[in-house]
Amino acid sequence: MTQQELKSIIQKHYSYIFEEALIDEIASVAVTKxxxxxxxxxxxxxxxxxxxxxxxxxxxxxxxxxxxxxxxxxxxxxxxxxxxxxxxxxxxxxxxxxxxxxxxxxxxxxxxxxxxxxxxxxxxxxxxxxxxxxxxxxxxxxxxxxxxFMNMNERLIKHLNEKAKVNQTNIMQITHQEIADELNTSRVVISRLLKVLEDEGKIKLNRNIIELL
Structure with missing residues (x-):
């Protein structure tokens, strides 16, 4: 990527925040990954x-x-x-x-x-x-x-909503163990609570897929 291409990308995201001189400096020293x-x-x-x-x-x-x-x-x-x-x-x-x-x-x-x-x-x-x-x-x-202040059921639905927002989709491919790791609890607890949320009509469960309704 050339410096000019990088500058164009930075301008696209930050022209409303950073002045032109700063964008030029960022483009000259930044490394993309x-x-x-x-x-x-x-x-x-x-x-x-x-x-x-x-x-x-x-x-x-x-x-x-x-x-x-x-x-x-x-x-x-x-x-x-x-x-x-x-x-x-x-x-x-x-x-x-x-x-x-x-x-x-x-x-x-x-x-x-x-x-x-x-x-x-x-x-x-x-x-x-x-x-x-x-x-x-x-x-x-x-x-x-x-x-x-939140019980695990509330923490779980809040976390799923946050994941849906950053992934820009209500359908998430994730295992129960991965959710348990992120919330620092056990897979058994997460599986039980996910089933409760499904029974309440808040989510739909498939194999390693959770859909927010």
């Missing part, structure tokens, strides 16, 4: 030297507790960046999250030294970074509220 559903883009314990800026697709952000499996935190969608990986970049610390591709997609990788430079140089970049932190913090608080 295509990914497939299920790819691990950031692993726990990794040192992060580049910040992801999502152009296409969706990514799920997971937290891992020792001996307790994974816990889903939030989705990144087109136009988003991950505030937690951003903080790791800026603080030069190791990642405490795992980023897994929910769908196929395309991401821009931006070098950390440019992130710091642009904070002082471009008002639009400062606003984008601070808005990203704010949005991710709201999603983190929402995840905490979900854990603290």
């Amino acid at each position: 295509k990914f497939k559903e299920g790819d691990i883009l950031i692993e726990i314990g990794n040192t992060i030297f580049k910040m992801p800026l999502l152009l296409e697709g969706a990514i799920k952000i997971l937290r891992e507790a020792p001996d307790q499996g994974e816990l889903f935190l939030y989705f990144l969608e087109k136009g988003d960046t991950c505030a937690m990986s951003m903080a790791c970049c800026m603080g030069k610390t190791k990642s405490e999250i795992r980023a897994v591709a929910e769908t196929d997609g395309l991401v821009l990788m931006l070098p950390v030294e440019k992130m710091e430079e642009w904070l002082g140089k471009y008002k639009s970049w400062r606003s984008f970074v601070f808005d990203s932190y704010t949005n991710r913090m709201k999603e983190m608080l929402n995840a905490i509220d979900t854990l603290a």
Whole structure:
């Protein structure tokens, strides 16, 4: 991909946010990376030297507790960046999250030294970074509220609705075990609750396929 082609893609997604000079700089230093559903883009314990800026697709952000499996935190969608990986970049610390591709997609990788430079140089970049932190913090608080105040049945239907939204389809190809892993519970619990939701007319179950009604 040429620099001009990359600039055109960035303009398509960010011309309403970033000024032309910043778009030119992003296009000159960014590296594009295509990914497939299920790819691990950031692993726990990794040192992060580049910040992801999502152009296409969706990514799920997971937290891992020792001996307790994974816990889903939030989705990144087109136009988003991950505030937690951003903080790791800026603080030069190791990642405490795992980023897994929910769908196929395309991401821009931006070098950390440019992130710091642009904070002082471009008002639009400062606003984008601070808005990203704010949005991710709201999603983190929402995840905490979900854990603290919702029962598993409510958590399950909420999670299915979120997956349908980022995948842009009400028909999802996913196993009961995969859902259980994302919600940090057992497959038996998820299978039982899915059957309840089907009996209530909220979903339709087929082999490894769930359709929201």
